[in-house]
Amino acid sequence: MAKSEDPPRRATLKEVAKAAGVSLASASYAINGAGSVGEATREHILKVAAELGYRPNQSAKAMKTGKTGAIGLIVPDLTNPFFPGLAQVVIQAARAHGYSVFLTDTEGSTEEEERAVNLMIDHGVDGVIWFPIADDGPVGKLIEGVPTVVLDRNLPGYDVIQADYADGGRLAAEHLLAAGHVNIGVISGPHAASSARQRAEAAISTVRERGNLVWHVHNAYSLDLEPEVAKALDSRTATAVITGADLIAIGAMRHIRGLGQSVPDDVSVVGFDDIPWAQLHTPALTTIDMPVEDMAAAAVEALIRRMSARGEPRRRVVFNVELVSRDSVRVLT
Amino acid sequence: MAKSEDPPRRATLKEVAKAAGVSLASASYAINGAGSVGEATREHILKVAAELGYRPNQSAKAMKTGKTGAIGLIVPDLTNPFFPGLAQVVIQAARAHGYSVFLTDTEGSTEEEERAVNLMIDHGVDGVIWFPIADDGPVGKLIEGVPTVVLDRNLPGYDVIQADYADGGRLAAEHLLAAGHVNIGVISGPHAASSARQRAEAAISTVRERGNLVWHVHNAYSLDLEPEVAKALDSRTATAVITGADLIAIGAMRHIRGLGQSVPDDVSVVGFDDIPWAQLHTPALTTIDMPVEDMAAAAVEALIRRMSARGEPRRRVVFNVELVSRDSVRVLT
DNA sequence: CCTTCTCCATGAAAGGTTTCACGTCCTGGC
DNA sequence: GCCAGGACGTGAAACCTTTCATGGAGAAGG
Structure with a gap:
């Protein structure tokens, strides 16, 4: 620290009151703009407070007001490029409303998730925005009592912000079918996530209608492919692959290239999420764009509403997705 | 919310004490493992507390103990892929020590930075880890009074965690020179950041010794290139470019490709930071690796130390960097 | 001139915890 | 059998704020 004088004590409201020659109550009212204080007195108090560099002690305030x-923001994994943009918007929107945000990263484990939530509740957040790892996290009950909005999963009882995953899956499949692909493989996200299942199911049923589903495997939301996924790719039976996330798509493209094949010449790939990397990748990834920023902002809005009106019925907001066509899909002639 | 019964009130310590038939003081001691409480009583109190689902009210506790x-973590821009990894480690390390972290993103503006800091101080953080945007942020004085460790910049008076930027700049330049490059351009980071200057200066002086510095321009830490940078690249006078950050390098490579040139065949590029994208990019980026995770962990360690021993002399820790050679540099024969 | 408001201002309680200072009881030493 | 001292427990103050209930003074109306 710059100075070693240990306690650069902050002025207390009592001191402000004394210095201003008024009562504690008046000082409090003046500073909070509540109660009834004469115009002149208020200004005087404010001036004195400013001089003393008064900063309200939030702990004390919190204790009184509750x-x-x-607010807390719980995301699975910050290093997944999907999340930083989300977090950034949440942080900004929250700040615009005067809230600070506790951010926590649960690193993909449900126990971490539970610990994180507990820590947050203990620290006394007014509300939580939660992007769950799985549908069945033990956290469902934990969050009881703290206003919460859930992102991505449609957890019963909570306010929910989602994108239209089924539509995204369908869009991806149709895009491929329209390009003339027939033998299509699907790498979907983790079983445990309903959003991943919805993406996959819609894609699969669309493929089945007019094409041929050659395989369907699962992978974590990660660049690293699990053995069964690698094996599926190794079989070279699909001319096109639908993935449950851009990260998976990029991992798959790496693997495909490792096989000596080319994207999109030999195999076409479509992603999901439209993370920033998608367009930077070579080839640029065709993917399903979700309006993450809008969703994040909506989550904050929803939370603010919920925090002030706890009784309201829950809401579920579903955002539209759209396909953005880039270079990772080949049109068969 | 799952239930609409408004207040699922949490048990208070007083209630625990009463239920256990002991005094408030004993209950407090038992729960905090301090004071002197008989083994039997302690266990009994703990049991009762558990039954009642007692959770200490942190606001009250904070008020007493201060x-x-x-802790607060202040970073410039979460969407810069350099930061999420850092944040993740900080969050984890902090949690391991029982701390939650307020994360805030200052979005590159010094005013935001100031607001963010104020909000954090008001919310009463015990300490701050700060990655400043510029050397002259108005924040230098603001943080006074809150234990703070600064990342990346050597701000006087603070505990500081840095990487050996000068060495990184030198390494980059030497790598290029060793590969036979002579006409070298430098795109450094923003003027305002001393770390950017150090990188550039070392690179430049090394280039000057044994090669030819054809131009030197600045760019924000972003993929988007400023006009003067584009102009420099357009001049096609350099066979190799040293950049102040991987993000800039990727932006530059995009631009170079847009010129119809190839990386590394026509122009070699070296980055700085080794962000996750670096190795995913095509061509994979040769860059200077900083041990971000270690630095983040060190920052938390330093902060913890500082928070418990405010009087200690400040420390400055400098981490070594190393060049990781990938595919974006051509060896001239 | 007196009553009744309204407007300002204040004292004091409350909120949940930690911690100091003190008291009681039992143990062990002589 | 007494006393010193340790172990265990307790009451109460303090932390800083918000907010309720109350009081006084001045203005307006009769």
């Missing part, structure tokens, strides 16, 4: 002015 | 158990 509101901490903090 | 410690909130929260």
